[in-house]
Amino acid sequence: MSQATYTTEQIARAQRLRLRRSLLAFLFYGASATVLAVACGIGLFPLGALYIVLVMFLCTPALFVALIASGANLRWRDPSLTEAQIAAAMLNCTLVLTFAGPLRGIVMLAYILPLQFGAFALTTPVLLRLCLIPAAGLPLAIAASHWLGMRGAALELELVQWMALMLVLPFTAYVAGRLFDYNRYKRLSDRDELSGLYNRRAALAYLDQLTRLSTPNQVAFCVAVLDFDHFKQINDQFGHAAGDEVIRSFALLARDTLRKGDVIARWGGEEFVVVLHGDYEQAQHSIERLREACAGQVVEAVGRAVTLSAGLALHQPGESIASLIERADRALYAAKHAGRNRTELAGHTLDRRQVGTAA
Numbered sequence: 001m002s003q004a005t006y007t008t009e010q011i012a013r014a015q016r017l018r019l020r021r022s023l024l025a026f027l028f029y030g031a032s033a034t035v036l037a038v039a040c041g042i043g044l045f046p047l048g049a050l051y052i053v054l055v056m057f058l059c060t061p062a063l064f065v066a067l068i069a070s071g072a073n074l075r076w077r078d079p080s081l082t083e084a085q086i087a088a089a090m091l092n093c094t095l096v097l098t099f100a101g102p103l104r105g106i107v108m109l110a111y112i113l114p115l116q117f118g119a120f121a122l123t124t125p126v127l128l129r130l131c132l133i134p135a136a137g138l139p140l141a142i143a144a145s146h147w148l149g150m151r152g153a154a155l156e157l158e159l160v161q162w163m164a165l166m167l168v169l170p171f172t173a174y175v176a177g178r179l180f181d182y183n184r185y186k187r188l189s190d191r192d193e194l195s196g197l198y199n200r201r202a203a204l205a206y207l208d209q210l211t212r213l214s215t216p217n218q219v220a221f222c223v224a225v226l227d228f229d230h231f232k233q234i235n236d237q238f239g240h241a242a243g244d245e246v247i248r249s250f251a252l253l254a255r256d257t258l259r260k261g262d263v264i265a266r267w268g269g270e271e272f273v274v275v276l277h278g279d280y281e282q283a284q285h286s287i288e289r290l291r292e293a294c295a296g297q298v299v300e301a302v303g304r305a306v307t308l309s310a311g312l313a314l315h316q317p318g319e320s321i322a323s324l325i326e327r328a329d330r331a332l333y334a335a336k337h338a339g340r341n342r343t344e345l346a347g348h349t350l351d352r353r354q355v356g357t358a359a
């Protein structure tokens, strides 16, 4: 598999996610439109304004969905268009506020909602920059509504409400931005830089959690230790960068091949650990599928497939992580000895059974 091929796959996956998120905006706008329609029904929002707002509420998410579906978003610095979508939602909120009359005091709180979508995705400075829209937009909406003769509260009250909003919004932006920082830090500390997989620390934390669950409730899980065959030769023959490429393409293959819920981590060097849920048979199936997929995937940087060997161990109730890994490691050693490109099961006794062989 070439670098270009899996980059395309990654982009397609990210685009699907972005599209799903943008489609969710229809729900947000739909719910807001329903509230406004009710307000209109009881005479608190003008019908003519409702039509204008409905058109905007339909066109705005449709525009973003079209940009993402067509791939035009990929030309943006942030292809998720998160900042643009939040800005658009805030502008729409300003439009509603222009016609909100006596409802303005409560409707202005709706500025907080789009900001929350920026949590985990945008930094505090960007979120604070977005707060400039309500900071300037709300006074403009108030001025326009007074000019249109649709005033809500007394100007003094409107001013105090605006000031209160200016207190709440930057604080919300700050908290949302901190969530982004936390998320980024967590990703950096849990992930292996080269492969993008979980690192050893994250895998150990996950295993620790599982072993705690496993003892009283008998949650079955297995651990596999995987290791590329003759990887030193790959490095010696094609160079370290090509070796890195093998690791990267394997990481992508593993993500696509393993079952949902199986967790793979780069244990170190060219060694990986997979935590597999279910019993021995199911785990064995999953690892064999991965091993076979790896053996069948030509890595462009080296012009051939690179095989791997695996050792699989079923966690015994009360067993420590170190013992579990050691048993899987011993099974891996046996797989290497038995000729590589195969999976060996770690028996609870000394008896080990070969379960997969090279084609």
Ligand SMILES: Nc1nc2c(ncn2[C@@H]2O[C@H](COP(=O)(O)OP(=O)(O)OP(=O)(O)O)[C@@H](O)[C@H]2O)c(=O)[nH]1
Pocket: 194, 227, 228, 229, 230, 231, 232, 233, 235, 239, 240, 241, 242, 243, 244, 247, 268, 269, 270, 336, 340
């Ligand atoms: N390119 C690259 N190579 C690495 C990395 N980490 C470890 N290696 C190399 O992986 C190789 C592992 O070699 P060995 O432990 O001898 O094992 P092997 O050649 O795979 O042989 P078997 O495991 O017995 O099949 C060494 O040459 C390491 O330098 C890495 O991040 N990138």
